[in-house]
Amino acid sequence: MKLNIALLAGDGIGPEVINEAVKVSDAIAQKFGHEITWKPALTGAAAIDAVGEPYPDATHEVCKNADAVLFGAIGHPKYDNDPSAPVRPEQGLLKMRKALGLFANVRPTFTFPSLLDKSPLKRERIEGTDLVFLRELTGGIYFGEKGRRDNGDTAFDNCVYTRAEVQRLAKKGFELAMTRSKKLCCVDKANVLETSRLWRETVQAMEKDYPEVEVSYEFVDAVAMRLVQWPNSYDVLITENLFGDILTDEASVISGSMGLMPSASMGAEVSLFEPIHGSYPQATGLNIANPMATILSAAMMFENFGLMEEGKAMRDAVNKALEAGVVTEDLANGGKAYGTKEVGDWLVANV
């Protein structure tokens, strides 16, 4: 296969972890006879510094014309204390999601046996946890009308959803559930919100098309609890943008493997793959960042092209590295810590 991949390294440790993902992906491509052309483009604070905006048109062109996007991380501390600064890295993220139509954010949370003890939760609570959130990513309160009235003394944010938006996301959820254990949980706040009632009735109406899928409906506050109590009781969860933002982050820390969690954002045309961790500015340039989440994101990318063996080979290599203790500082547990590059080299040699 010939693949054109837009490469958005971003800020902080982004370039370093992306670098290793490229190395490992190239090794896989060579082994399986594929050819990857990487198209680097600017994003985040790096793009603001270079051209004054976080998601420049040139970057959009590259992404639009690629077969997929591999993304590092964005964010820089100089923007952290001023959420109303006129130009911010996160705006680039939102603009990109909307412009590329990345409507479904796929966020798995699973455990690695060797990392179970890093979880803040007791072992018996998380063992066997293997869940996936599908977060709607281009609608809801993120993109509704917002503003001020009364000389700035009143602020508003409008949350809007259409039936078609819900159907599109829920369809992915049902399909994913069919490939897993056929359990789907729709997370909403239908006892308070009209948008949630639309979500619920839309999903309910789709149940008949997937008679094998067992669907449950839970309120977002209840899910926020049960995720901590019994994360392994969930399988596929679908939810709207803001609830997904909160719950996927909550879910990410329970496994003890947050530094390893990949994600995908699926669009109708192009999809994007990125680690869930941030740009970790303090670690920039120190060769200590853990590249595994980005490498596992690249594995998701291969699998999304139908290249299941390739994806599996990457995931197997990561598992082997974890077992062999070829890990960065964050996972070293007092043992030897490898550098970002060295972990990448080891994986290249072992895929």
Added chain:
Amino acid sequence: MKLNIALLAGDGIGPEVINEAVKVSDAIAQKFGHEITWKPALTGAAAIDAVGEPYPDATHEVCKNADAVLFGAIGHPKYDNDPSAPVRPEQGLLKMRKALGLFANVRPTFTFPSLLDKSPLKRERIEGTDLVFLRELTGGIYFGEKGRRDNGDTAFDNCVYTRAEVQRLAKKGFELAMTRSKKLCCVDKANVLETSRLWRETVQAMEKDYPEVEVSYEFVDAVAMRLVQWPNSYDVLITENLFGDILTDEASVISGSMGLMPSASMGAEVSLFEPIHGSYPQATGLNIANPMATILSAAMMFENFGLMEEGKAMRDAVNKALEAGVVTEDLANGGKAYGTKEVGDWLVANV
């Protein structure tokens, strides 16, 4: 002191736990020379069954004219699968909050040494956890305009906040922080929402009036993570209605003592006190429900009247009962389980 307390027992186990809280409160009143007049009134599914609505005007009259409201729990399974039913117990709750102006929901999360092992989190993560959420309770997306357009195919919920609403809640937060460790965390999503930017700028402007309070600003997704990782790193947190709904429930399960957590909802005139647990319909009438959270809510009520010794006496009695193993089924851990009434009797004898 002469106290008029509206008594809203509600549904499920509500009447049973309220009953014990009344017994223990009366014992305290007698000991300290106060006189409590209890004014029972209908609410929840019980009120729908009796008079067709969950928060009848008669109940509102009772609450409005009381010095405080003691509340049990509401909710009945017959409403659970139909969040758009025209009349639902939760609507009564929202109507009551608005009508009584209960703008600040106070939700402490703390640990009981004897219950630490019931937490899903590891002991070292939760030891020493003692935090309080102040959740704004009468504004935001709960009460904004909501509805449908396009023949029902588009739904919307509007989130609105005014500077005055934020100030009122934040003031309570600063004041509470001054009585504790002088740390305040404002939880928002100011990188996306205009209402959050209003929250943040309003709180920032108030910092100068409380120079001793150290204020931090964190995004709601980050707090959802850190609550699981290091709950004991928080002290007082203030946030808007929907974020508060999700995060306070998340926080409640980390301590292992959820069944014991009290809460208060403060208004300008009257305040309401209630356990955070629900109506637990399966346990109705079985004399197995744990009354301690309701009793601790009554303790908060006494303290809110400035009766600190009275509140402390109730809390001490609960601690003693926990140490002596005088507990209901949920906390019995294979040991002897006392009935709801028997726990109440023991506390009456021991305050």
